Structure formats: C-alpha cells, structure tokens
Amino acid sequence: MGNAQDLRGETLAEMLASRGIGRRSLLKFAIAMATSLALPPAIAPLMAANLAKAKRRSVIWLSFQECTGCVETLLRATSPTIDQLIFDFISLDYQEVLMAAAGASAEKSLRDAIAANTGEYLLAIDGSIPTRDSGVYSLTGGRSNLAMLEDIARDAKAILAIGTCAAFGGIPKAFPNPTGAVGVEDLVSDKLIVNIPGCPPVPEVLSGVLAYFISFGRLPDLDARKRPLAYFGATIHDQCYRRAFYDQGKFAKTFDDEGARQGWCLFELGCKGPTTHNACASLRWNNGTSFPIQSGHGCIGCSQPDFWDAGSFYTSLAGGVATGWRNAGIAAAVGLAGGAAAALTARSKTPRPPKDKP
C-alpha cells in the first residue's frame, strides 16, 4: 500500500527507472493509452513527457454496497501487462480488500491519506450507497457509507464511480430497492464525477481514464451520463463481430440451435447490444479474452442505468414488457361493460321496431 508521503517525492520516471523500466516503456504505454482513448497517435510523446514529470497521484478507494466484483476485475492480472503500469502511477492509499491493515490502523491510514492530500486525491468508489433509514444498511467501522461519502468526497479532486452500482445504483437499486440505494451522482453534485459503469467494468477503461488524468490534469470528454466518450461513445451493436449476421437476418432462435452453433446474431434471444454503450465488444474482459456475446449469451446492458429493471434479459428489444393475462382480462371486462352500457343507453333512446307486421 502506498505511502502518502510519495506525492512529495520522486516523479514517475524516477520511480520506473529505479525499477529498471526506461523511457521507452513509458512511451509505449503512452502509445497504447492514446490508441485506447482514441486520441491521435501524435499525442503519445506529450503524454509520455507529462507522465514522466508527474508525481504519484493519491487514490482513496471506498467500497460501499457492492459485491467486490469491480475490485476483482480491475486488480486481478493474469500476467502483468503494460497497462497495469498505471497502477504503479497511483498511490492506492486506502483499499479494504488489498490493504494489509485492518480495524483502527486502517482507519488511521484513511485519515492520514486524506490529510496529506487534501484537495488532490482521487476518490474511487465502487458499490451503491443506501439512503433509507439514514443509510444503516451498509456500514464500515460503524459509520454509514452515506456519512463516509459526504465526509470524504468533500476534499477530493474528482470522483471515479466504478461499476454500475456506484455510477447508477446497480443491483441494489433494482425493484423494490429496499435499502434506498442510489449512485454517487445522485448524492454529490459539486464535484467532478466520472462514471465507469459495467457489471463489472472493463479494466482498460479505468487505466485509460487514470492515464489521461495524470497526463493532462483533467478528465477525458464525458457523455451525457458522465461516461468517458472514448469508451462509451459507441454501442455494442456498432462494434459487434456478429453484426454481419444481424444485417443478413441470421438469428439464433434458441441457445443450442444450429444458428447459435454457427455464431449468429443473438438479437432474438434478448441481446441488448443496440441500446448499450460500452467498450467490451472491442476490449473485452480478462486481457481481451471474451465478452458475453462471444460466449454465446446476449448483452444484458450492464453499463446502462436500471438495466436490472428493464425486463427479462431474454426478451428481445422488439418485444416489450408484457402486461400479463390478468390485466388483459380486466381490460376486456371493463371494455365490455362500458361498451354494453353505452350501447344500451343508446338503444333506450331509439324507438323500438314494431313487433308485429304492419
């Protein structure tokens, strides 16, 4: 776990050099980040120069109402790769899963980190924040996450809401949301917030955002939902390798039919790719191993707000949320009753036809 004093010490270049990593690696990292962030390649030398001069940025990571999936995906490396370098560029001063300290000494680390880096630390948050009953449903060291957020966000330079829970409320917010869970942006309005949604998010997005922030001192361009445009500008549908099948009308009808075996489009099996913005169709998870569609399951829209409440994962976008036969029956009964009443009223006002022949 990083020492909060590092920020006043060596630059990143010096730190890397002391580990035998030269400027070429740094330039290579900058080129990879420029590609990842869809920046022009000419900017890489500038990024490398800025990264070299930068000091380690303090990051405080708070885990709230979460499953730890986001931490697992970001911090698990099957093999150390160059984009993991970014995690050497930050001083992760507090993170409950990784830190060796516990209890009171962990609390002290947190307080020391905040004090040493007031106004400069990045606050990374995963997990939603319960608000009902004063937030009693998620406590750390006896303190509610709600109170912690209010306290610790105050002196942060910017907030990274990591994962769909922190960004939009995620699974705890799904109906009926018994704990009153919300995302960070619903509680904090006076700080720069970057949402990095996904359930879990793609790790390269975090490293890209951090690299950009450390290189240029500001956050990359964000979309209307505060997600980095470089990674969330396109939909899964736009980048899907099965798109040709969609255009040709070749759809898998069940999960084990011939179409599924041939790798045809999963639209009819509920894929939400056309309405989901994320980078996973190109970057994928686990160092580019796979993503749901490649594994034969439709996209579930995990980087979109309230995706848990958007109907079944297996109902296609063409099919809406069903109203249910009971409601349909009630509607028919109401219609019949109303129609009959109107008709009978009209009948009573018109003359009866004669019963007998004239």
Add this chain to the structure above:
Amino acid sequence: MKTLESRGHDGVVDALLVEVADLLARLIETHEEGAIDLLGLPLSPECVAELDRRLGVGEVEIKIDASGLSQIRETGFSGVWWTQHVDEAGRVIARLIEVAMAPRMVLADVEDIKRGRQKLLAARKNAGGSAP
C-alpha cells in the same frame, strides 16, 4: 478479375496511402512527424494485409524489448515505418504507420542517457578503476 470484396479493400487502402503521402509531404516541408493508428480504424484483417503488401519492405528492421516486444519495420518507402507494439502477455496494444526520419521509440531518451552515464561511472568506480 477483382472480386467485389477486394475492390472494397483497394478503396480503403488507396485512401490510406494518400494520407501517408500527405504526411510525407508535411515531413519534408516542416519536419513534422505523423502517424496513422491502424487499430483505431475499422479495418478487416484482409485490408491490413493488403496495406502491408502495398507498403512493402525496406532496408531496416528493429526489435525493441521494453515491457513486451515492439517491432518496427521500414516499408518500401523511406520515412514510412510499420510499427507494432505488443505487451508482455503477447497482446497487440498498438499498430501504427509512422512517418518520421526515425520512429521516436528508437531514439535514446535524454533522461535515460543521463541515468546510463551515471550508472556507467558508478560501475567503473565499483570495479576499482582509477585511470580514465
């Protein structure tokens, strides 16, 4: 006879070659370097192969081992380099056409040179060398 597909490739490859020519003109006039990020373009593997074939092979081939292998090859056109960066896990993290006198990564960095000189002097001192 050219297939519909290969004619499509030709169009994209032609457009990229025109861009390379423009970058070369800029290099000649203002010494400004340029690059085209091939991973950032929606190119099929066939397109990339065709582009590689049209650019051809030059006199220089460079391998750089810095946190994974990077391979730089001069194309058949002087000043135009085909660069591929790979990380330690073997994943391609960047593929570029660079237009420069020499690609930036090949050149030694001033800070690395300074550090290297200090290391050299320190090593010589430790080895007990006295005479210059």
Add this chain to the structure above:
Amino acid sequence: MTLLEIARGPAWQASVLIFIAGIAWRLAGLALLRRQRQFAAPRHGLPARMAGGARTMLTRFIPRRAFWPGIGVSVMLSATFHVGLGLIVFGGAPHILVIHQYTGLSWPGLPKGVIVLVSGVTLASMIALLIRRITHPVLRLLSSADDYLSWLLVFLPVLTGILLSGETVAAYDHLLALHILSFDLMLIWLPFGKLMHAGLVFAGRGLMGMKFSRKGAAT
C-alpha cells in the same frame, strides 16, 4: 426512465390494455345494435345465405367495371398500401419475434432489404392516397378528422420503422422508442375510429352479403 424504457414498459402496457378494452367496447356496442326486423320471407336458406356472405367478403375486393375509370387508380394504390403493410407486419423479422413472444407462433421472415423496399413503396402509396384525398373535391368534403388521424397513426409506424432499419438518422434506442411509441398511439386509436375497419371489414361485408342473399339479390 429513458424514452425507450417508457416505450417498452408503461406506454406499451397501457396502450395494449386500452386497445383490448376498446375492442371489447366496440364489439359490445355492435352486438347490442338494434336490428331491423325482416318481415319478408327469406329467399334462400341459411347455408346459402352464409355462402353469399362469404362470397361478398371476396367479391368486394374488386370494384364493378363501371366504376373503374373513376376509382381504379386509388383502388390500386390502396391495394399496394395494404399488401405492403401486410408484408411488413407479417414478414418483418422483429414483428414475427413480437408475435412469437406473445403467441408462440413463428414463421420465416423476409430479408431486411426486401422489407425496406416494401416500406418505401408503402410510404409512397400512402402519400399518394393522402394527396388524392386532399385534392379530390368529393373526398375532401367527405373526409373528417378521423380519416386524417387514422392515416397519420399508420404512417408514423411505417416511417419510424424504415428509419430504424437504416439506423443512421439517430441513435438506435431513440428510433426504437419512437417506433414503439408510434405503434402504441395507433393501438390506442384503432378501436375507436375508422381504423377499426381492420377488424370489421370482413364481418361487415359478410353481414351485408347475408342480407342481400336473404333478399335474393346478387352478391
């Protein structure tokens, strides 16, 4: 809630319920209409009358020769529109998917390119029919808000559908939301206006045919 979530969720549910209630209302009203008593003896027995009714359902598709010079063009345009709409609704893969999800029935769809072409032709025929309605003095006189509203509420789903298949005019989720919402609006209006002919046309022709048959008139 995003527009798409509303379109696929509450708007869809509400419009389907109003549609069901409206159909029930309309059918109840029709069932309870006063019937004129027939004092003359029927010319034909019931089977023959029913056959006459069935025949009328089909013979009315083609107008009598005497009327062709006046209405031939609009009949062709109308046929084009109706056939086109049928092909789109029952041949388009996403529509078959919706039907499958609610009824379990499914059949092979038409290629997307064919549906797009048919949609274009359908839209053109609808515009031509509208122009005719506006410019023809008698039609203009006869036309009411019901006619124009019914036209609009069918035009919008076809238009948003063709834009959605192109996917370039706007973001996919916006286009899909507009397509579903426009269909929802049509569903809400259908039971209450002239669009109801979609369900009643054959019943109406059939009943008229039975009546004529009873009198011994040609069907």
